[in-house]
Amino acid sequence: MALRGHVTLYDYLDSGNGYKIRLLLAQLEQRYRWVELDIMAGATRTAQFLAKNPNGRIPTLELDDGTYLAESNAILWYLAEGSPFVPEGRIEQAQVLQWMFFEQYSHEPYVATPRFILKHLAPDSPRRAELPDRLARGRAALGVMETHLRTRQFFVSNRYSICDVALYAYTHVAHEAQLDLEPFPAVRAWLGRVASQPKHIPITRKPP
Amino acid sequence: MALRGHVTLYDYLDSGNGYKIRLLLAQLEQRYRWVELDIMAGATRTAQFLAKNPNGRIPTLELDDGTYLAESNAILWYLAEGSPFVPEGRIEQAQVLQWMFFEQYSHEPYVATPRFILKHLAPDSPRRAELPDRLARGRAALGVMETHLRTRQFFVSNRYSICDVALYAYTHVAHEAQLDLEPFPAVRAWLGRVASQPKHIPITRKPP
Numbered sequence: 001m002a003l004r005g006h007v008t009l010y011d012y013l014d015s016g017n018g019y020k021i022r023l024l025l026a027q028l029e030q031r032y033r034w035v036e037l038d039i040m041a042g043a044t045r046t047a048q049f050l051a052k053n054p055n056g057r058i059p060t061l062e063l064d065d066g067t068y069l070a071e072s073n074a075i076l077w078y079l080a081e082g083s084p085f086v087p088e089g090r091i092e093q094a095q096v097l098q099w100m101f102f103e104q105y106s107h108e109p110y111v112a113t114p115r116f117i118l119k120h121l122a123p124d125s126p127r128r129a130e131l132p133d134r135l136a137r138g139r140a141a142l143g144v145m146e147t148h149l150r151t152r153q154f155f156v157s158n159r160y161s162i163c164d165v166a167l168y169a170y171t172h173v174a175h176e177a178q179l180d181l182e183p184f185p186a187v188r189a190w191l192g193r194v195a196s197q198p199k200h201i202p203i204t205r206k207p208p
Numbered sequence: 209m210a211l212r213g214h215v216t217l218y219d220y221l222d223s224g225n226g227y228k229i230r231l232l233l234a235q236l237e238q239r240y241r242w243v244e245l246d247i248m249a250g251a252t253r254t255a256q257f258l259a260k261n262p263n264g265r266i267p268t269l270e271l272d273d274g275t276y277l278a279e280s281n282a283i284l285w286y287l288a289e290g291s292p293f294v295p296e297g298r299i300e301q302a303q304v305l306q307w308m309f310f311e312q313y314s315h316e317p318y319v320a321t322p323r324f325i326l327k328h329l330a331p332d333s334p335r336r337a338e339l340p341d342r343l344a345r346g347r348a349a350l351g352v353m354e355t356h357l358r359t360r361q362f363f364v365s366n367r368y369s370i371c372d373v374a375l376y377a378y379t380h381v382a383h384e385a386q387l388d389l390e391p392f393p394a395v396r397a398w399l400g401r402v403a404s405q406p407k408h409i410p411i412t413r414k415p416p
Contacts, residue, residue, distance in 0.1 A: 101279035
């Protein structure tokens with residue numbers, strides 16, 4: 001694929017949403033500038049950053065013409081389109097989007113958010129009260145994935161694509177959200193297949 | 209664009225997510241079979257429906273070859289690709305996706321869900337306790353839209369596209385979620401522009 005110019009990724013190392021982009025860029029062998037923002041200190045809520053992304057979130061991608069692109073799964077699509085990481089058929093592309101919308105609506109708030117509450121907020125945070133409901137919904141999302149993966153190697157077309165990247169990002173650290181993957185053997189086997197893809201990197205790997 | 213065969217839409221009339229698809233199909237002049245499910249009576253949680261969409265949600269689209277597609281914004285993309293409702297450029301397409309992911313992550317849970325709680329659950333539902341936090345986040349989402357629309361006619365490329373459809377669906381009934389649009393004049397002007405597009409239909413219009 002033709003990757004255009006140099007891009008800058010505004011990010012936070014422990015973010016699974018940011019990791020999606022780092023993982024794809026590593027697998028595309030695309031070089032980029034990496035700017036880590038201290039989200040816990042409000043670095044995404046400054047006037048300077050809100051001018052880049054009015055929704056005040058990382059990851060945000062800056063293109064070499066000064067255009068900004070937000071939303072991790074839209075960034076994945078932008079970077080991967082035309083590459084082997086997006087299937088070619090019209091229905092297959094829509095299915096990739098289906099699983100990425102599932103990830104943001106039915107998975108991320110119930111896997112990533114509990115992980116954030118447990119890992120980054122104080123042990124006496126009132127937000128801990130949200131955990132039982134969020135984790136029940138997280139287990140429901142893992143159940144949907146388990147059903148789908150029982151008969152498949154990857155989410156769409158039995159081929160690794162950006163919707164696997166999107167769903168891997170927080171599923172592989174679900175234990176940090178106190179979500180036990182033991183009841184989900186097909187999900188665990190799929191995590192192993194994703195981790196064994198060429199040029200895979202861990203979430204802890206700082207970009208050069 | 210080439211629309212292939214006959215499609216069936218599993219839906220619920222008052223759903224904004226379902227309305228997105230009905231509105232686009234009307235504007236594409238595509239005929240379809242419409243099956244309304246009583247979501248309040250659990251019709252999306254039956255074994256029969258879970259076989260169509262393991263996540264148990266409407267809207268779900270059935271293609272004439274028996275393939276099912278879920279997630280309203282993925283369905284919009286599938287139906288609109290190659291039509292005037294999706295811009296042509298690579299970055300513009302990614303921006304359309306950006307706003308659709310914004311809609312599902314930062315808008316729908318804080319506009320659609322309060323509307324659902326107020327309109328469809330009992331007045332003494334314990335879920336009413338969620339309203340203050342959800343509505344505060346709903347106002348934040350409307351503020352992001354207001355900032356963007358102050359200098360634009362539509363969300364991407366100053367042209368009506370499927371991300372306008374996606375964001376219109378619940379924004380135009382925000383008052384049913386007790387969200388006041390008075391502080392958001394650019395959003396109100398944009399709602400008017402969307403409603404005046406050719407072949408627009410209201411959310412209350414039952415498909416023939």
